[in-house]
Amino acid sequence: MDVQAWLAERTPLVDRALEALVPKADEEPVALHAAMRHLLFPGGKRFRPALALAGAEAVGASPEDGLPAAVAVELVHTYSLVHDDLPCMDDDDERRGRPTVHVAFGEPVAVLAGDALLAAAFEVLAAAFDPIHPERSALALRDLAHAAGSHALVGGQVDDLGFAGSPAASAGSPPAEGAALARQIESIHERKTAALIAAAVVCGARLAGADDETLLRLGAFGREVGLAFQIADDLLDAGEDDPCTLLRALGPDAARARADALLAGALARIEGLGEPAERLRELARFAVRREQ
Amino acid sequence: MDVQAWLAERTPLVDRALEALVPKADEEPVALHAAMRHLLFPGGKRFRPALALAGAEAVGASPEDGLPAAVAVELVHTYSLVHDDLPCMDDDDERRGRPTVHVAFGEPVAVLAGDALLAAAFEVLAAAFDPIHPERSALALRDLAHAAGSHALVGGQVDDLGFAGSPAASAGSPPAEGAALARQIESIHERKTAALIAAAVVCGARLAGADDETLLRLGAFGREVGLAFQIADDLLDAGEDDPCTLLRALGPDAARARADALLAGALARIEGLGEPAERLRELARFAVRREQ
Numbered sequence: 001m002d003v004q005a006w007l008a009e010r011t012p013l014v015d016r017a018l019e020a021l022v023p024k025a026d027e028e029p030v031a032l033h034a035a036m037r038h039l040l041f042p043g044g045k046r047f048r049p050a051l052a053l054a055g056a057e058a059v060g061a062s063p064e065d066g067l068p069a070a071v072a073v074e075l076v077h078t079y080s081l082v083h084d085d086l087p088c089m090d091d092d093d094e095r096r097g098r099p100t101v102h103v104a105f106g107e108p109v110a111v112l113a114g115d116a117l118l119a120a121a122f123e124v125l126a127a128a129f130d131p132i133h134p135e136r137s138a139l140a141l142r143d144l145a146h147a148a149g150s151h152a153l154v155g156g157q158v159d160d161l162g163f164a165g166s167p168a169a170s171a172g173s174p175p176a177e178g179a180a181l182a183r184q185i186e187s188i189h190e191r192k193t194a195a196l197i198a199a200a201v202v203c204g205a206r207l208a209g210a211d212d213e214t215l216l217r218l219g220a221f222g223r224e225v226g227l228a229f230q231i232a233d234d235l236l237d238a239g240e241d242d243p244c245t246l247l248r249a250l251g252p253d254a255a256r257a258r259a260d261a262l263l264a265g266a267l268a269r270i271e272g273l274g275e276p277a278e279r280l281r282e283l284a285r286f287a288v289r290r291e292q
Numbered sequence: 293m294d295v296q297a298w299l300a301e302r303t304p305l306v307d308r309a310l311e312a313l314v315p316k317a318d319e320e321p322v323a324l325h326a327a328m329r330h331l332l333f334p335g336g337k338r339f340r341p342a343l344a345l346a347g348a349e350a351v352g353a354s355p356e357d358g359l360p361a362a363v364a365v366e367l368v369h370t371y372s373l374v375h376d377d378l379p380c381m382d383d384d385d386e387r388r389g390r391p392t393v394h395v396a397f398g399e400p401v402a403v404l405a406g407d408a409l410l411a412a413a414f415e416v417l418a419a420a421f422d423p424i425h426p427e428r429s430a431l432a433l434r435d436l437a438h439a440a441g442s443h444a445l446v447g448g449q450v451d452d453l454g455f456a457g458s459p460a461a462s463a464g465s466p467p468a469e470g471a472a473l474a475r476q477i478e479s480i481h482e483r484k485t486a487a488l489i490a491a492a493v494v495c496g497a498r499l500a501g502a503d504d505e506t507l508l509r510l511g512a513f514g515r516e517v518g519l520a521f522q523i524a525d526d527l528l529d530a531g532e533d534d535p536c537t538l539l540r541a542l543g544p545d546a547a548r549a550r551a552d553a554l555l556a557g558a559l560a561r562i563e564g565l566g567e568p569a570e571r572l573r574e575l576a577r578f579a580v581r582r583e584q
Contacts, residue, residue, distance in 0.1 A: 107380040116442040123437035134426030145415035150408035
């Protein structure tokens, strides 16, 4: 089965779990619950949930074992988009061809819907407690909370917001500054994008019983795939306007070469996992080579 | 030892734990970490942490057993204040005699500092995992996530924001409408204030090994104390300007009578817990009778 067929089969699993876990739009307060659902249904590519399911599969378990991680990571991702779009952040009016949450429901409800999505992510993982393997959900929770926190997702977003005004971002830098600039940009993407993508793989595998050494490999794989994914995203669409992209810092050829190198590095990390990790590899290639 | 002396002894315990768990203000991104600390140090009364410690004590354990719950609940409370103060919400410039977080650090960093405080709360509780009693932190996490979510804290805040414009809030209501109005206000306070106060008591007791029946009693106690605490707060200061208070809906005498009745009900809930719960009782009386 190719990766697109696998995604077509697995995504409804994630959608159904999200549908069951997020309060219905007719539950009070209806504006809040409708706002929480606005960006979740229909969602995006469900790439992070797919990685969580494939992370479980990679350690010889059923993809369903990673489902609570898949749902939790998608809730964190969705909360972060709702807050990123706010007028005081990126001030975006549209996402995925529809009005953003604050345009549709107002700014206060958008802030609070993001807050509630973040809390819901942890509620889902807490509910995945398994008395036979109690440490699995506890450690997945710790990983997800760290990935959502000030040293990862939120810290990356803060530095991304401050980036446009930083001296390193000024145009016409000489080559030495270009390399420093590229490192600075990758540090932001590592926290803002890659940490949550790595948490998806790791948490999915954790719930499925992965050992510590495998989790280290999967974490490194996820971070490299996350960085490559961000470059691919910027090459596809957003990069032209955004100063905080490798595309702007290095140009398209060097950016694409960096994405390919990151992908190759990521694949090398999980070479030893053999056939069960094939879906992870396919997802990584699919995510990074979308534009080609 | 009276309750003020007990608070003076226990609050530094909470402050030290918060100090150790929240990233230092010189860690990158420094603006984010300084903003996360702005409202935490110096904090408020640390009433919710005190309830978590007293909840542990009430079931015969050491107050320290409730410390991770105390810290986590204070982080959730602080996040909620940071977001409530935002220009798009209550638009407050000052809190506890100092500039609010968005005034001191700007609105984007304030939104993100709140987000990171919420994630940190769950990280703290996930780290409290005890392999001998693994279900304790898992269930505390579930309770806290629920108390922070769309059916509790966030839902109450959404309805509070919408309240000023609702027909029931218009002045000069006849008595029948007054009763309906009071119920509506209490539903908001039950979610916005009381759910987290109840979670403080329950999570502290959970980490200390409370049984299910005791947890039910402590949860009911916490909700009633939380509602009474809100009335006391409104009688003390904020109530005059805020349409969403029992003080405005019922007048000061009836509001004070309601607080006393709630307090009496709360104390009755935990009568059977005997001497170990004495600190909880003292905290409840202290919180509700501050103004007298």
